[in-house]
Structures are given as C-alpha cells and as structure tokens.
Amino acid sequence: MDSILENYKTVQVKSVKVWFKVASVNDFPTDGGACVKYKDKQIAVYNFKRTNSWYACQNLCPHKLEMVLSRGMIGDQGGIPKVACPMHKKTFSLETGENLNGDLGAIATYPVKIENNIVYIGFSE
Amino acid sequence: MKTIVVIGNGMVGYKFCEKFVTKEGHENYKIIVFGEEPRPAYDRVHLSEFFENQDAKALEMAPRSWYEENNIQLITDTRITDIHRGKKTITSVSEEEFPYDYLVLATGSSAFVPPIKGVEKEGVFVYRTIEDLERMLSYAAKIKENNPNARAAVLGGGLLGLEAGKAVMDMGLEPHIVEFASKLMPRQLDLRSSQVLQLKLESIGLNIHLSKATNQILGDDGFITGMEFGEDDKLDVEMLIISAGIRPRDELGKTCDLEMGVRGGIVVNNKMQTSDQNIFAIGEVALYNHMIYGLVAPGYDMAEIAASQILGQSDVLMPDEIDMSTKLKLIGVDVASFGEPFMPASKGHSIIFENKTQHLYKRINVSLDGKSLLGGILVGDAADYNMLHQIYLNGMAIPEDPAQLILPASEGGASFGDVSDLPDEAQVCSCESVTKGQICSVIENGDATDVAGVVSCTKAGTGCGGCKPMVTDLTNSTLKALGIEVKEGVCEHFDLSRQDLYKIIQVKGYTNFNEVLDNHGNGGHGCELCKPLVASLMATINADTANKEYAIQDSNDRFLANIQRNGTYSVVPRVPGGEITPDKLIALGQIAKKYDLYTKVTGGVRIDLFGATLQQLPLIWKELISHGFESGHAYGKSLRTVKTCVGSTWCRYGMDESVSFGIELENRYRGIRAPHKIKGGVSGCIRECAEARGKDFGLIAVEGGWNLYLGGNGGANPRHAELFAEQIDNETVIKYLDRYLMFYMRTAKPLQRTAAWQERLEGGLDYLKEVIIEDKLGIAEDLDNEMQTLVNKFECEWTQAVNDPEMMKRFNHFINSDEEDDNLVFIPMREQKMPKAW
Numbered sequence: 001m002d003s004i005l006e007n008y009k010t011v012q013v014k015s016v017k018v019w020f021k022v023a024s025v026n027d028f029p030t031d032g033g034a035c036v037k038y039k040d041k042q043i044a045v046y047n048f049k050r051t052n053s054w055y056a057c058q059n060l061c062p063h064k065l066e067m068v069l070s071r072g073m074i075g076d077q078g079g080i081p082k083v084a085c086p087m088h089k090k091t092f093s094l095e096t097g098e099n100l101n102g103d104l105g106a107i108a109t110y111p112v113k114i115e116n117n118i119v120y121i122g123f124s125e
Numbered sequence: 126m127k128t129i130v131v132i133g134n135g136m137v138g139y140k141f142c143e144k145f146v147t148k149e150g151h152e153n154y155k156i157i158v159f160g161e162e163p164r165p166a167y168d169r170v171h172l173s174e175f176f177e178n179q180d181a182k183a184l185e186m187a188p189r190s191w192y193e194e195n196n197i198q199l200i201t202d203t204r205i206t207d208i209h210r211g212k213k214t215i216t217s218v219s220e221e222e223f224p225y226d227y228l229v230l231a232t233g234s235s236a237f238v239p240p241i242k243g244v245e246k247e248g249v250f251v252y253r254t255i256e257d258l259e260r261m262l263s264y265a266a267k268i269k270e271n272n273p274n275a276r277a278a279v280l281g282g283g284l285l286g287l288e289a290g291k292a293v294m295d296m297g298l299e300p301h302i303v304e305f306a307s308k309l310m311p312r313q314l315d316l317r318s319s320q321v322l323q324l325k326l327e328s329i330g331l332n333i334h335l336s337k338a339t340n341q342i343l344g345d346d347g348f349i350t351g352m353e354f355g356e357d358d359k360l361d362v363e364m365l366i367i368s369a370g371i372r373p374r375d376e377l378g379k380t381c382d383l384e385m386g387v388r389g390g391i392v393v394n395n396k397m398q399t400s401d402q403n404i405f406a407i408g409e410v411a412l413y414n415h416m417i418y419g420l421v422a423p424g425y426d427m428a429e430i431a432a433s434q435i436l437g438q439s440d441v442l443m444p445d446e447i448d449m450s451t452k453l454k455l456i457g458v459d460v461a462s463f464g465e466p467f468m469p470a471s472k473g474h475s476i477i478f479e480n481k482t483q484h485l486y487k488r489i490n491v492s493l494d495g496k497s498l499l500g501g502i503l504v505g506d507a508a509d510y511n512m513l514h515q516i517y518l519n520g521m522a523i524p525e526d527p528a529q530l531i532l533p534a535s536e537g538g539a540s541f542g543d544v545s546d547l548p549d550e551a552q553v554c555s556c557e558s559v560t561k562g563q564i565c566s567v568i569e570n571g572d573a574t575d576v577a578g579v580v581s582c583t584k585a586g587t588g589c590g591g592c593k594p595m596v597t598d599l600t601n602s603t604l605k606a607l608g609i610e611v612k613e614g615v616c617e618h619f620d621l622s623r624q625d626l627y628k629i630i631q632v633k634g635y636t637n638f639n640e641v642l643d644n645h646g647n648g649g650h651g652c653e654l655c656k657p658l659v660a661s662l663m664a665t666i667n668a669d670t671a672n673k674e675y676a677i678q679d680s681n682d683r684f685l686a687n688i689q690r691n692g693t694y695s696v697v698p699r700v701p702g703g704e705i706t707p708d709k710l711i712a713l714g715q716i717a718k719k720y721d722l723y724t725k726v727t728g729g730v731r732i733d734l735f736g737a738t739l740q741q742l743p744l745i746w747k748e749l750i751s752h753g754f755e756s757g758h759a760y761g762k763s764l765r766t767v768k769t770c771v772g773s774t775w776c777r778y779g780m781d782e783s784v785s786f787g788i789e790l791e792n793r794y795r796g797i798r799a800p801h802k803i804k805g806g807v808s809g810c811i812r813e814c815a816e817a818r819g820k821d822f823g824l825i826a827v828e829g830g831w832n833l834y835l836g837g838n839g840g841a842n843p844r845h846a847e848l849f850a851e852q853i854d855n856e857t858v859i860k861y862l863d864r865y866l867m868f869y870m871r872t873a874k875p876l877q878r879t880a881a882w883q884e885r886l887e888g889g890l891d892y893l894k895e896v897i898i899e900d901k902l903g904i905a906e907d908l909d910n911e912m913q914t915l916v917n918k919f920e921c922e923w924t925q926a927v928n929d930p931e932m933m934k935r936f937n938h939f940i941n942s943d944e945e946d947d948n949l950v951f952i953p954m955r956e957q958k959m960p961k962a963w
C-alpha cells in the first residue's frame with residue numbers, strides 16, 4: 001500500500017533532468033490548481049496568481065492515499081504557501097511539503113518554471 | 126556524561142524520553158532506547174484506528190527524526206535479554222553489551238493467554254501490536270474468501286475485548302463476545318449499566334455470550350473451527366481474539382533478581398525505583414501499591430516521576446492514590462466510570478437514572494451527608510463526565526439535590542457546574558497532567574491568545590482529546606475575564622467576523638475575493654477558511670452561483686458535487702418534496718445504469734448516485750437536465766431538502782396539502798447559500814411523519830392553518846425546533862420564513878446551523894418574534910426584498926456549467942490528458958459497487 005507513496009520523491013532544481021512541458025499558463029485556474037500526468041505519476045500544479053508564483057507537488061494525499069490534492073484550496077499560513085486537501089483539510093506547505101496542521105509525513109514537491117507562457121515541471125527521471 | 130538506557134519503546138518509554146529532554150540538566154545525559162518492535166513507539170490506545178486506514182505512521186508518537194533531533198539513540202527491532210547489575214551493563218539478543226548509569230524498564234505487558242486446550246491453533250490471536258492486527262487482517266481476508274458470513278469471537282468482555290469486538294465488525298466478520306463473568310466490563314460497570322451497554326451493543330449487531338467458561342478450542346488440521354463451553358454448548362467460529370487480561374513483561378526483573386510481586390510485576394517505590402536504586406520501572410511492568418495500572422495516564426505520571434528523580438529532583442513523588450477514572454467511546458457508545466463506581470450502601474447513596482429505550486444509564490455515588498461526590502458510571506451519554514470527574518477530583522460542593530448533576534437539564538434551567546468554578550489545581554487534561562491554573566496562566570501572561578495557542582503551549586488536549594471542550598470553555602472564559610475580546614476573526618487573514626464581512630461586502634459592493642482581501646485582510650493570500658466564507662457571502666449578497674469564482678469555493682462547491690472516500694463524486698438531483706414521477710424514476714435508473722453508479726435512497730428522501738468520476742459529472746448532469754432534473758445542491762451550504770409526508774392528498778388524517786406546500790418551499794429557497802446547510806419539513810398533521818421538528822424549519826398542519834417551528838437539528842446534537850407561530854396561512858409562513866432565513870444568513874457565524882445560532886441568540890425566541898413579526902429593528906422590509914431578489918435570480922448552476930464550454934474544462938482529472946484517474950479501485954457489493962477500503 002505504501003509503495004505508491006514511494007513513487008513520489010522531492011526534486012530539487014539542481015537535480016532536474018527533464019523539464020516536462022505541461023500546458024499553457026492560461027489553461028490553469030487563477031489562484032487554484034490542476035493535475036498533471038507524467039508517466040505513471042500524478043502531479044498537482046498550483047498557480048498563485050496573487051504572488052505570481054507556481055508550485056507543484058504529488059497529487060497523492062498521504063493521509064488516506066487519495067489522488068486529490070490538485071482539487072484542494074490554496075492559500076498561505078503565516079506567509080507559507082499551502083494547499084488544503086479537499087478530503088479532510090490537512091494542509092501542506094508547498095515549499096517544503098511539510099504537513100502544517102498535523103504530523104503526517106511531508107509530501108514531495110517539484111520545481112516549476114514558466115517560459116513563453118508555458119508551464120514546465122522538473123523531474124529527475 | 127552519564128548514560129540512561131531505556132528498555133522498551135512503547136507509550137510510556139517514549140513519554141519518558143519526551144519528558145526528560147524538556148527538563149533542565151538533560152544535556153548531561155545520553156539516552157539509548159531499545160525497542161523490540163520493528164517501529165518507533167506508537168499510540169496503542171488508538172490501535173483500533175489501524176483497521177480503518179492501515180496507516181501505521183499516523184499512530185506514531187513521534188517520527189524517528191524526533192529521536193535524532195533530541196540526541197536520543199533509538200535501536201528498534203532489538204530485544205534486551207539480560208541485565209548485569211554487578212557491572213551495570215545489559216546485553217541484547219545479538220549478544221551486544223551496553224553500559225548504563227541508570228536503567229529504565231518500560232517493557233509494558235503482553236496479552237494474557239489462558240491455558241485452554243487448543244489455544245495454539247491457527248486463527249487464534251491476541252490484540253496488542255500493529256503486527257497482531259496485520260496478521261488478523263490477512264487471516265480474516267482469507268476466511269472470508271471461503272465464507273463471506275464467517276464468524277469471529279472475542280474471549281473477554283472487558284474494555285479491550287469490546288474494542289476487539291469492534292475490530293471484528295470492521296473486518297466484516299460476524300462478531301461474538303464471550304465473557305466468563307455474568308456482565309460486560311466487570312471491572313468498570315455495575316450490573317445495571319452493563320445490561321444497558323449490552324442492549325446497546327446487541328442493537329448494533331454484537332452477539333454477547335455471558336457466564337461462559339471455555340473448555341477447549343475446537344479445530345481441524347490445526348485451524349480453529351469453534352469453542353466449546355459445556356458438553357453440548359458450542360460456538361462455531363473461524364477466528365478468535367483473546368483478550369483476557371494482561372501480564373507484565375517482567376522477565377528481565379526476574380532474571381536479575383529484582384524484587385517482584387507475587388503475581389508478577391516489578392516492585393517500585395514512590396520514586397519509581399526498583400529494589401536496585403539505579404534501576405527504575407515505569408508503565409505496565411511496574412507494580413506500585415500492589416497494583417499494575419493498565420491505563421496510559423498513570424504510566425505517563427510514572428515517566429514524569431522517574432525523569433525528575435534521575436535529574437535529582439528527589440521531592441517529585443508518585444501520589445498514593447491513583448485515579449483510575451476512564452472515559453471511552455466503544456463502538457460509538459460512550460462509557461465512563463470515575464472514582465468509586467460501585468459503592469456499598471454503608472458509604473453513601475446512589476442516584477440512578479436509567480432509560481433503556483435510549484440505552485442511557487447514569488449513576489452517581491454521593492457521601493452519606495450528601496455533600497460530596499464519590500464516583501459514578503455513565504453509559505450512553507458521557508457528556509457530563511468531564512465536569513463530574515472534576516467535581517469528584519477536587520472535592521467540590523455539589524447541589525443540594527445531587528440529581529441535578531445527571532438529570533437532563535430542564536429547558537432554560539442553567540446546568541450545574543461551570544469551568545470557572547474549578548480550583549486552580551484541578552487537572553483538566555489528565556493525559557498530559559495539565560491543570561486549570563497552567564491553562565489560565567499561559568493566557569494571563571500573554572503566551573497564548575486562543576485555544577490553538579493554549580494547546581501548543583501546554584499540550585492539553587493532545588492525548589485522548591476528551592478535555593478539548595473544557596479547554597475551549599476555559600480559554601474563552603479566561604480571555605473574557607481579562608477583558609480581552611474573544612477573537613471573532615474568521616482566520617489569520619481577517620480580523621473581522623463573518624457578520625462584519627457581510628456588512629462590508631454589502632456596503633462596498635465587492636464582487637470578488639481579492640478585492641475583499643486586499644482592502645480588509647491582514648496582508649496574506651487567503652486560506653481554506655476565509656475563501657469559501659467570502660464565496661458564501663457573495664452568493665447571499667450578489668446572488669452569485671458557485672460557478673462565478675470557482676477557485677475560492679470549497680472543493681465540493683468547486684465541482685458542484687460531494688467528494689467521496691476515493692475521490693469520486695456523488696450526484697444528487699433535486700426531487701422537491703420527495704415527489705417524483707415514474708418517468709423520472711426510470712430516467713434516474715437508466716442513467717445510473719449507464720454510468721455504473723451506486724444508487725441509494727438518502728436520508729433526505731431523494732436519490733443519490735455515487736461513484737462518478739470528475740469527467741463523468743457533466744455528462745451525467747447533461748442527461749439528467751434533459752429529463753427535467755436540476756442540481757440538488759447536496760454539496761453546498763444551502764437548502765438541501767424539504768421533506769414532506771403525503772398529507773391530505775392521500776392520507777386519511779391529512780389536514781392540509783403538505784406535499785404541495787413542501788414543493789413550493791423547496792423551489793422557493795433552492796440555491797440560496799447560507800452559513801450552513803438548511804433543511805425543511807412539512808407534515809400534514811401532528812403525527813409528524815415528515816419529522817419536521819427535526820429540521821431548520823418545520824411546518825405541521827393543524828386546524829386553521831400551519832404551526833411553524835424554527836431551529837431544529839439532527840446531527841450530533843439533535844434539537845427539536847421551537848414553536849414560533851400557530852395557525853398561520855401559507856402566505857404568512859413564507860413571509861416569516863423569508864425573514865428568518867435572511868436574518869440567519871446575515872448574522873450567524875461561519876458553519877453555524879440555525880439551531881446553534883438560535884440557541885445563542887440573546888433574547889432567544891422572543892427576540893426573534895420581535896424582529897420577524899413585530900419588526901422591532903425596522904429591517905423586515907429589507908429582509909423581504911433581499912430574499913425576493915435571491916428567489917428571482919435563481920439559476921441552476923449545473924445547467925449553467927454544462928452549457929458553457931469554458932466551465933466544462935474544470936471537470937477533467939488531468940490538465941494535459943483526457944485519461945481518467947488510474948488510481949481508482951472499486952469492489953463489488955450487493956449487486957452494486959463501492960470504493961476499495963482505506
């Protein structure tokens with residue numbers, strides 16, 4: 001059961017091998033998220049229009065192992081950008097992946113870059 | 126630097142480490158912890174939750190990294206086999222030797238397995254560790270494959286046995302409890318309360334066998350097939366969980382000649398020292414005052430004492446009397462006992478309140494002079510436990526008529542006992558030993574300004590959580606006493622209350638979230654609390670649907686459907702008043718069949734189709750809409766259903782057309798967004814088949830018109846609606862309801878149902894009558910107009926969505942692929958399907 005969690009490991013910008021081209025910036029909701037398929041992975045990508053920042057993390061919520069995080073509401077806690085899982089409102093930092101309102105394990109985060117209005121996510125494989 | 130070796134990394138061993146590293150002087154010690162289990166200490170008290178989610182991590186007391194961060198060396202999967210007191214070392218099962226200056230034995234206990242013939246058979250389990258549970262789960266799955274109706278028994282009807290009974294139910298086996306004594310929970314309950322508990326448990330499907338001594342475990346080929354009690358008295362079962370008590374794991378104490386109890390346990394003094402002053406024993410292995418305490422709270426106290434003693438605080442001692450009060454929720458039934466639960470008549474009087482039809486039993490024991498509370502038992506409803514327990518612990522005065530302590534509070538009468546009456550030393554959180562004084566002082570010296578702050582400063586409420594309501598009351602009353610306004614801000618992004626935001630949005634005419642946040646927020650970017658709140662206010666003020674600014678909607682509103690356990694959604698079309706034509710029923714059936722949806726009649730008397738994927742939602746709705754259906758708003762904080770009975774249309778007792786009126790009301794208020802959901806009911810006569818008084822608004826037809834009831838609620842705190850007006854006509858009902866609902870939408874707190882709002886409304890029902898009927902505030906006309914605007918502007922948001930290609934984009938699982946979520950797994954159930962269990 002935990003093996004599906006193993007599929008998601010945080011990627012740092014310096015270890016990116018593939019910049020995967022996802023979609024146009026305009027396809028994303030403003031101040032909201034969407035889910036991206038990359039090989040056998042599901043990645044949640046968020047457009048923080050208010051701060052002009054983008055974040056990506058695993059779509060899998062570690063609480064009950066459901067593929068739902070992209071459908072969660074985003075916002076911040078004391079300045080840390082976060083997502084709230086739509087199932088039971090566990091919240092996670094989109095910077096470190098840390099569970100902000102509980103002691104679940106951290107979720108994996110991925111780098112995002114925007115070039116020519118296109119969204120790319122960085123993977124190490 | 127001195128070395129402390131802790132043997133046993135269970136709940137108490139862990140607590141010792143946690144306490145030790147927060148104390149002054151701890152830097153001079155190095156801690157090494159050995160645990161026999163493969164993982165770091167976990168919360169055994171909540172072990173049963175493992176059946177719900179199989180998530181071992183969620184039970185961890187602290188992750189491995191915590192030990193590292195605190196310089197504690199944790200060695201798991203390693204049993205210690207010997208203590209060499211002479212040279213002050215221990216050896217592990219792999220013959221490694223470690224020196225110690227102090228040794229802490231926290232080896233806990235193991236399940237006692239009585240020497241019954243056949244207990245060694247496959248399919249017989251104990252219930253103590255995560256591994257035990259994993260083995261049970263896989264065995265249960267195996268036997269269920271051969272026999273879907275397989276039975277399992279639990280030997281022992283005590284506290285743990287009943288927990289195990291719940292586990293058996295959760296595994297989908299037919300549960301049986303076999304108890305040797307003539308009652309359940311013989312240590313905590315008296316005969317009558319245990320009978321009440323038994324009735325309740327039987328009503329939810331537990332089979333209970335009392336006064337049964339098991340002679341042998343029957344079986345073929347080494348597998349259990351049954352239990353034998355007497356010659357012709359057998360029970361066929363394919364699995365057995367033994368829960369017949371615990372035995373301290375004291376083997377290390379025995380082999381190194383520490384002083385032992387006659388029936389086991391390592392003897393300790395009030396410093397938690399064993400007969401060797403460098404060796405301490407704590408938790409379920411320690412025999413203190415000739416007792417093993419099978420509860421976690423005394424174990425935590427022992428950890429505190431041992432940690433303080435090692436650090437030289439020699440005056441921190443274990444009290445002589447240990448409070449064994451307990452409160453638990455067994456299979457959804459509250460059970461609590463405190464102080465002396467059973468008491469001989471010579472010591473005092475008992476007051477007993479019993480209601481078998483509601484599975485309720487309350488008993489309190491009062492001293493002969495009627496002045497103090499000695500103990501008691503609560504079954505079925507333990508809401509009073511915290512207060513009673515405090516009164517008992519602190520020897521507080523009790524009312525002249527002690528029955529008041531347990532009788533249901535009469536309407537309007539203040540219930541006895543208020544947190545502010547407690548003495549400072551009253552222990553509010555017994556898991557973490559936090560007193561009232563400590564809680565008040567973190568607020569008084571400014572370290573905490575709200576409940577979350579108090580919890581993080583004191584750790585109160587982080588154990589079993591039972592004291593949370595008390596901590597909240599105490600926090601608020603302390604803040605109030607200090608003249609600090611109890612923060613009404615909706616979250617960290619707004620200091621304003623919902624009511625303030627309502628006025629601001631209305632006056633300034635804001636139309637999107639960012640405007641509100643930029644002009645009135647605290648500089649952040651919003652969160653899951655303030656976004657849906659502002660969305661709801663915009664909906665009330667501007668008659669927006671949830672499609673307008675979908676990213677600020679609660680996730681259910683964003684996708685116009687309720688998210689289910691596996692990330693799929695439910696589809697609930699509106700069926701006003703519960704009236705539906707055969708053609709529409711057929712259409713529902715055909716659509717459900719086409720998309721393979723699980724179909725069920727809901728408690729709101731309409732039909733719910735479950736298991737739709739995100740992509741399917743608009744397709745399904747398109748078809749429903751073409752058959753004349755519209756959104757049922759089952760996902761919104763909005764009107765759900767107006768339940769009706771068939772009324773004078775068919776019923777021989779009907780006084781009026783409840784169906785027609787119910788439909789009219791449901792159609793009038795459909796779509797409006799409110800602080801919480803709203804439900805209505807209309808009954809054709811006082812027999813009340815529509816359960817109207819359990820709804821936010823209810824109507825009952827009587828001679829000469831309708832009786833209107835307001836503020837009812839089902840849910841966790843059921844409340845009957847109150848009679849607001851009698852014998853009024855349809856038009857007046859609508860006028861009053863418009864005003865009532867609008868006034869509620871303007872003034873309630875976020876997520877407050879009408880019942881809770883009305884209860885806290887200063888002036889109560891009389892005040893409401895003044896506002897609604899007599900227009901004391903001069904706002905009636907505004908309320909009428911605001912509601913009429915909402916009614917006129919209604920639009921079905923699903924029709925909006927399926928007709929707009931831009932909106933339809935929202936309903937794709939992936940932004941870069943048309944594929945469906947490949948993570949979904951359904952399993953068959955009774956000719957339909959359900960999500961695979963968590």
Ligand code: SRM
Pocket residue numbers: 687688689695697725726727728729730731732733759765766768802804819820837838839840841842878
């Ligand atoms: C489907 C249904 C159960 C069923 O299979 O029958 C149901 C299902 C849920 N109920 Fe309910 N309730 C359902 C009738 C009820 C009723 C009975 C009634 O409406 O007469 C009650 C008690 C009456 C009342 O509301 O006062 C009821 C009291 C609750 C509560 C407690 C509310 C409270 O004030 O304490 C919640 C929790 C909440 O809303 O915060 C809740 C929450 C839920 C949620 C939304 C839980 C969740 O967040 O996922 C469930 C979502 C189901 C879904 O996806 O559609 N449900 N729920 C019923 C749908 C009725 C409908 O047609 O819309």
Ligand SMILES: Cc1cc2nc3c(=O)[nH]c(=O)nc-3n(C[C@H](O)[C@H](O)[C@H](O)COP(=O)(O)OP(=O)(O)OC[C@H]3O[C@@H](n4cnc5c(N)ncnc54)[C@H](O)[C@@H]3O)c2cc1C
Pocket residue numbers: 132133134135136137138139159160161162169170171172173203204205206231232233234252253254285288374377407408409410418419420421422424453
């Ligand atoms: C299903 C269940 C429900 C419960 N519910 C409640 C409740 O509602 N309320 C309540 O107060 N209590 C409850 N309890 C009791 C509570 O869990 C115990 O009181 C508590 O766990 C005792 O803690 P401990 O550290 O003394 O023992 P344990 O938690 O048993 O820890 C002892 C640890 O030491 C290890 N160990 C033993 N010998 C060695 C050795 N030689 N070398 C290395 N390691 C060793 C063991 O493997 C174990 O991990 C419940 C218990 C169970 C099983």
Ligand code: SF4
Pocket residue numbers: none
């Ligand atoms: S009572 Fe309501 S909320 Fe609880 S499980 Fe049933 S449907 Fe869900």
Ligand code: FES
Pocket residue numbers: 061062063064065066085086087088089090
């Ligand atoms: S599944 Fe995400 S919070 Fe529960």
